[in-house]
Amino acid sequence: MILRYCFILCLSMALFSCRKELEAPVPDTDWPLFDSPGANPMPKQSREAMEGIYKVTDGASVFGEQVVLKWSYVAEGLDTTYYLSVFCSKDIAYFTVEGKVLGDSILLNGYWRKLTNTQTGIARFSIGANNGAKQLLSPLPEIGKDSIVISGMFGNGQDSPSNKLVLTYQRPVYKGTPLEILAHRSGGRTSDHMPYSENSIGMIKYASQLGATGIELDVRLTRDGVPILYHDNTLNLRLIQKNGLVGAIEDYSYAQLNSLVSLIDGEKIPTLRQALETVLNNTNLHFVWLDTKHDDSLTSMRNLQAEYLQKAKAMGRSLEIVIGLPGEDQLAKFKELPNYDSIPSACELSPEDVVDINAQVWAPRWTLGLQNDLVKQVQAEGRRAFVWTLDVPDYISQFINEGYFNGILSNYPSLVAYYYYVKE
Amino acid sequence: MSYNFKFRLVCQLVVLAVFFLPGLVSGQIKTDSTSQSYLYFPYPMQAKKWHSSIGFSLTLWPQDISEEAQVRAPAGDYHVIRKIDKGFYLDGQLIFQVVQNHLSIGPRWAHVINNRFSFSLGDDIGWWFGVLKVGDFNTTANGWLNYPNISLGYRVKEQLLVTWKTEAIVNLSYHSSVGGLEVSKSHNTLSGWSTGIYLEQPFYKKKNLTLGLRAIYSNFYWQTWSLFETFDRQLFYPEITVGFIL
Numbered sequence: 063m064i065l066r067y068c069f070i071l072c073l074s075m076a077l078f079s080c081r082k083e084l085e086a087p088v089p090d091t092d093w094p095l096f097d098s099p100g101a102n103p104m105p106k107q108s109r110e111a112m113e114g115i116y117k118v119t120d121g122a123s124v125f126g127e128q129v130v131l132k133w134s135y136v137a138e139g140l141d142t143t144y145y146l147s148v149f150c151s152k153d154i155a156y157f158t159v160e161g162k163v164l165g166d167s168i169l170l171n172g173y174w175r176k177l178t179n180t181q182t183g184i185a186r187f188s189i190g191a192n193n194g195a196k197q198l199l200s201p202l203p204e205i206g207k208d209s210i211v212i213s214g215m216f217g218n219g220q221d222s223p224s225n226k227l228v229l230t231y232q233r234p235v236y237k238g239t240p241l242e243i244l245a246h247r248s249g250g251r252t253s254d255h256m257p258y259s260e261n262s263i264g265m266i267k268y269a270s271q272l273g274a275t276g277i278e279l280d281v282r283l284t285r286d287g288v289p290i291l292y293h294d295n296t297l298n299l300r301l302i303q304k305n306g307l308v309g310a311i312e313d314y315s316y317a318q319l320n321s322l323v324s325l326i327d328g329e330k331i332p333t334l335r336q337a338l339e340t341v342l343n344n345t346n347l348h349f350v351w352l353d354t355k356h357d358d359s360l361t362s363m364r365n366l367q368a369e370y371l372q373k374a375k376a377m378g379r380s381l382e383i384v385i386g387l388p389g390e391d392q393l394a395k396f397k398e399l400p401n402y403d404s405i406p407s408a409c410e411l412s413p414e415d416v417v418d419i420n421a422q423v424w425a426p427r428w429t430l431g432l433q434n435d436l437v438k439q440v441q442a443e444g445r446r447a448f449v450w451t452l453d454v455p456d457y458i459s460q461f462i463n464e465g466y467f468n469g470i471l472s473n474y475p476s477l478v479a480y481y482y483y484v485k486e
Numbered sequence: 487m488s489y490n491f492k493f494r495l496v497c498q499l500v501v502l503a504v505f506f507l508p509g510l511v512s513g514q515i516k517t518d519s520t521s522q523s524y525l526y527f528p529y530p531m532q533a534k535k536w537h538s539s540i541g542f543s544l545t546l547w548p549q550d551i552s553e554e555a556q557v558r559a560p561a562g563d564y565h566v567i568r569k570i571d572k573g574f575y576l577d578g579q580l581i582f583q584v585v586q587n588h589l590s591i592g593p594r595w596a597h598v599i600n601n602r603f604s605f606s607l608g609d610d611i612g613w614w615f616g617v618l619k620v621g622d623f624n625t626t627a628n629g630w631l632n633y634p635n636i637s638l639g640y641r642v643k644e645q646l647l648v649t650w651k652t653e654a655i656v657n658l659s660y661h662s663s664v665g666g667l668e669v670s671k672s673h674n675t676l677s678g679w680s681t682g683i684y685l686e687q688p689f690y691k692k693k694n695l696t697l698g699l700r701a702i703y704s705n706f707y708w709q710t711w712s713l714f715e716t717f718d719r720q721l722f723y724p725e726i727t728v729g730f731i732l
Contacts, residue, residue, distance in 0.1 A: 294553070429625050430622060431667055
């Protein structure tokens, strides 16, 4: 009798408790007017002049009182696509749109997303000739307060845009003390339902649109010693599509992983070489933090680091690549490398360890607070201090406005970008 | 949402109907419920005596925040009730995990429908606090919560009591401190809700046992404060509760 009731109890609980499958698919942004033959790419000076802090004069209840506009690009061979990102503080929202010139107006087409939840939708805006486009399209744009008014509509999901949004230019973005805005897991977490899987090539290309100036990559070694990007210890359904494979990723060769495993959004697990190639050739990212997720030899990571630093130098690209050392095991392996004290590294251990290996970056966890004295001490030695992994909006604001860190690693680079660029 | 909400609702109603319908048409139970100790069963207490249980709960954290780790957070659980007045009693609970702890207390009004069914209405105030100052952590946090709740009780057999309890989870305030930095928020927002089924029955030498299964859907669950997660979406936390009625 008791068993019967226990069975019913369990059955009813199973029926009550369904896990929601949350998704945030990128909306279809087709806009015939934007794709019309008369629409042309925006000139460089127009893009640069558009960047700034804008007041949200309509739509503030959804996206907050002010936003930041910044451009980034993704290069594919000879083609370069420019993206205008809008960074908001409310609900960690952002827009990513492309811009074109049509007649004497500017059109902006793309989508928005809130990262605290899964809300997303289409975004279509324009800048009329008398609302700033004429000035922006001049050879030497002179932009002042209220001189640019971006107006348009945003929608929810795949619905046609029907909600008004108006942005009015206020002032330029902050360009004072530099801050590295580092995106966690190559750009963002899979659990945030980004358009690409974490630690994927697509995510690396997307990171700049999220405001990142650099990325953190999780590096593991396959059974045959190939450095690849993967965060977890094991193959699991959090990160990959169902395929029957289980166990530690180090138990599989690269060929096996490449042929049998797809990341959650269908991509292949990238090698570190592919990732660095992407950073160098497709993005304007200038900092890469290789987070060492294994405790084997660091020789292959070091060789790739040296190779791509050399390539960047040859291309005239400003690029830093540091080997991240999260624990004692990795520190010991690092010290086995020849001339380790001249290898760029980011050490998460004590400032004394940082001095010991001559690391360029000291990287404490954010949950220790600002540690202003220690940060200044490290900076006085000619090093930099980056904090990880800081996601809480109020604390991001405090770290930027009250701290001295040179960089912030976050799952929400768009929010770090917002708080940094709105500084005065 | 990928699941079919209507289908789920129909299934729930069928199960509940199968479970409770016999009680509506038959009235074979005559013994007063107070002959047995209970903590969750919504029934007016007869005497102003303390009833308490000690046990544990086990909550599975969702992968969205625990990621690769399968966190099944065990917590000690001390539960006490005491009659205030006719039909009214006080319900208090302490859930302790050392790093974080939760205390709640609130009144209940219980009403008997017939000799099988009874229900109660209640409203608990909860306060949680956490301290994590070890290794890379220099953090503390606390917050106030409100839990308006309703319980439906069903006496299956003489000594087998089943309670279906549902409660809203309302965040009243949140305060955290990280290495000297502080964040405080006062709000009155519905964070989520939970529903659970609890069995209470004799276990060993006149001692009674409580066994509960609870499904929590909430934006914020106090046990996960140290992760400082930022999701504004309801995540699912299944929880099992075992209590030994003292």
